[in-house]
Amino acid sequence: MKQVTKAILPVAGLGTRFLPATKAIPKEMLPIIDKPLLQYAVEEAIDIGVKEIIFITSHAKKAIKKHFLQNKDLEESLLRHGKGEYIQSINPEKFKDIKFTFVDQNEQKGLGHAISLAEKCLTEEDEAIAILLPDDLFIADGKSCLQTLADLYNETSSSVIAINEVADEKLPNYGVIDATKISDSTYEIHEIIEKPTIEEAPSNLAVCGRYILTSAIFSSLKKILPGSGGELQLTDAIRDLLNSEKVIASSYKGAKFDCGSKQGYVEATISLALANKDINKDILKSIQALIS
């Protein structure tokens, strides 16, 4: 079995929930403290050994491309102004041997459609691919969410999906699984439904934006029809995959923020500020003053 070396990050959404901030800046480029939201997911992928990041983009392309490719002019200007210490932050060592690929999604036909566009970037060598939905920000104490999936994939050769438990009223926002528990933190999936009603939901176990899927997912993506919201859903392709392969769910227990919502975005900012040694004491004082 080959190591997972490619990751797909869909970033073509219009970011309507964050307008007007997202009129000129892609939602994924909004900062959490001093780093764009998207960079957290990119680093999570690189940390498991991914060598190629495939962005599925549209209007977002320009700023994202600019951010991840080297900017020699800015580096020279920083050096000229005696600010060379910032170069590492705009051109991290981590990105050195990483290939950043940009695939256009010109029509908004759903997550399944976005992922299917990455097929042309795969070779026969790629037995599985990582998918990260950058709106979901995971802050793990130890192993990252994607690393846990990668370890399980290396152990089982099966597709693995991250899930977490959500309250009933939140189920209609997610893909929800029906599954049998196989260990403390893993399940074998029998059924998966995109954005069910509370009554339809087979459990409280919801898919949260990290997947490692075998490349058979691309055949399944070709078979699906528009589903929830009239869009081509990745969830429906995973349901098709279940007819031919085992798919495992891994329960994620660390902190997770849905930065696609204003509440999640602000919570992530506060949480990372309180974890940042340079600013946490002052931030805590400010928060205490605000609520007292």
Ligand code: G1P
């Ligand atoms: C997508 C997936 C859904 C998953 C969710 C996780 O939905 O379609 O299955 O549970 O991400 O954040 P979206 O948030 O794009 O509506």
